[in-house]
Amino acid sequence: MARTVVVTGxxxxxxxxxxxxxxxxxxRQSKIGFGPITSFDTTGxxxxxxxxxxxxxxxxxxxxxxxxxMERFSQFAIAAAKEAIxxxxxxxxxxxxxxxxxxxxxxxxxxxAIEREHKKLLQKGPARVNPLLVPLMxxxxxxxxxxxxxxxxxxxxxAVTACATGTNCIGExxxxxxxxxxxxxxxxxxxxxxxxxGIAGFTTLTALSTVxxxxxxxxxxxxxxxxxxxxxxxxxxxxxxxxxxKKRGAHIYAKLAGYGCASDAYxxxxxxxxxxxxxxxxxxxxxDAGLKPEDITYVNAHGTATHHNDLFETKAxxxxxxxxxxxxxxxxxKSVIGHLLGAAGAVxxxxxxxxxxxxxxxxxxxxxxxxxxxxxxxxxxxxxEEVRHALTxxxxxxxxxxxxxxxxxxx
Numbered sequence: 001m002a003r004t005v006v007v008t009g010x011x012x013x014x015x016x017x018x019x020x021x022x023x024x025x026x027x028r029q030s031k032i033g034f035g036p037i038t039s040f041d042t043t044g045x046x047x048x049x050x051x052x053x054x055x056x057x058x059x060x061x062x063x064x065x066x067x068x069x070m071e072r073f074s075q076f077a078i079a080a081a082k083e084a085i086x087x088x089x090x091x092x093x094x095x096x097x098x099x100x101x102x103x104x105x106x107x108x109x110x111x112x113a114i115e116r117e118h119k120k121l122l123q124k125g126p127a128r129v130n131p132l133l134v135p136l137m138x139x140x141x142x143x144x145x146x147x148x149x150x151x152x153x154x155x156x157x158x159a160v161t162a163c164a165t166g167t168n169c170i171g172e173x174x175x176x177x178x179x180x181x182x183x184x185x186x187x188x189x190x191x192x193x194x195x196x197x198g199i200a201g202f203t204t205l206t207a208l209s210t211v212x213x214x215x216x217x218x219x220x221x222x223x224x225x226x227x228x229x230x231x232x233x234x235x236x237x238x239x240x241x242x243x244x245x246k247k248r249g250a251h252i253y254a255k256l257a258g259y260g261c262a263s264d265a266y267x268x269x270x271x272x273x274x275x276x277x278x279x280x281x282x283x284x285x286x287x288d289a290g291l292k293p294e295d296i297t298y299v300n301a302h303g304t305a306t307h308h309n310d311l312f313e314t315k316a317x318x319x320x321x322x323x324x325x326x327x328x329x330x331x332x333x334k335s336v337i338g339h340l341l342g343a344a345g346a347v348x349x350x351x352x353x354x355x356x357x358x359x360x361x362x363x364x365x366x367x368x369x370x371x372x373x374x375x376x377x378x379x380x381x382x383x384x385e386e387v388r389h390a391l392t393x394x395x396x397x398x399x400x401x402x403x404x405x406x407x408x409x410x411x
Contacts, residue, residue, distance in 0.1 A: 004242035016032070098153045102155075105160055119131045161397030169189055172187075191232055202230065206226055220335050225310060257407040260287070314373075361385070388408045
């Protein structure tokens with residue numbers, strides 16, 4: 001029988017807060033994190049808005065030498081992992097390090113490093129390229145750097161499934177514990193791709209909103225939605241085998257009850273038009289949790305605010321939940337923080353845990369005009385009500401679908 005997995009710690013670096021407390025307070029208040037891009041000159045770009053992390057200083061989380069040897073996405077991962085480990089009260093001196101693993105992914109990795117060093121290559125020649133370019137840019141270095149920083153010698157994973165990365169990393173960490181390969185996993189996702197080529201690439205793909213008004217640029221499920229807004233940050237959680245957590249007296253936030261995945265096998269960017277893959281992912285996660293669709297009351301949707309995602313994800317929710325879809329509370333955290341790409345699923349997982357802990361479902365910020373094509377409850381207003389079982393859904397380019405079910409932990 002698979003072992004029970006619980007959540008004992010959480011950490012977050014987001015555009016609306018540099019820790020879980022600040023982040024969650026902002027989400028509760030629909031305090032959005034959008035503004036003009038400051039990291040480069042957007043003259044000539046159609047997109048000028050992003051959700052940047054503000055006030056982050058890597059030296060607050062690691063020594064200067066370590067910070068210089070990693071890119072921003074890895075720095076975010078270290079910062080979020082530090083908060084999560086401290087929140088869990090996890091003392092590595094008392095743990096078998098080979099039973100504590102790491103599953104932290106990035107959908108893109110060190111895009112800024114690639115741009116910076118490619119410019120050097122063209123202007124100054126190959127000998128001037130940073131000898132650390134490769135370990136700076138490759139996406140597995142988030143997990144690698146976190147493992148090194150905190151002495152995690154167990155299984156180290158880096159699922160890369162585009163915008164489903166954070167969700168898959170948490171799900172694979174869950175499986176690792178369930179089947180006895182670890183007792184504790186530090187799991188999540190991170191990203192930092194608000195760069196010239198990142199913004200240009202997503203803009204020419206017509207995925208990004210080109211609206212300059214911060215209050216109207218990210219409108220998931222709204223009839224006036226115009227595309228997603230690029231965000232950045234990290235979400236990391238501590239997953240733990242139940243008896244291990246109880247033995248050390250850890251605070252248990254929630255139970256990670258189910259994990260499901262399915263592929264659209266349809267298109268490199270568009271979700272399946274009928275939502276079949278995403279629906280199957282949700283169905284698998286619910287079944288894995290030993291629940292029925294009607295047991296779920298809250299869905300934290302992928303909700304990117306692109307026309308295709310919001311329509312096809314709604315179709316998927318209807319397929320997975322049947323008539324119960326009409327009773328669901330559905331929201332999108334991307335309405336507050338934008339799309340964190342590989343970090344999105346991990347940060348949204350934290351939102352589900354907080355919804356269960358505080359009996360609060362946040363509003364989809366900016367949602368004012370219902371779209372008759374969609375027709376479900378996308379949380380125009382927040383709800384204060386008990387949440388016993390929540391589902392978070394992630395869809396990634398390439399047809400990757402991943403879902404997690406989070407449940408209230410009953411002593």
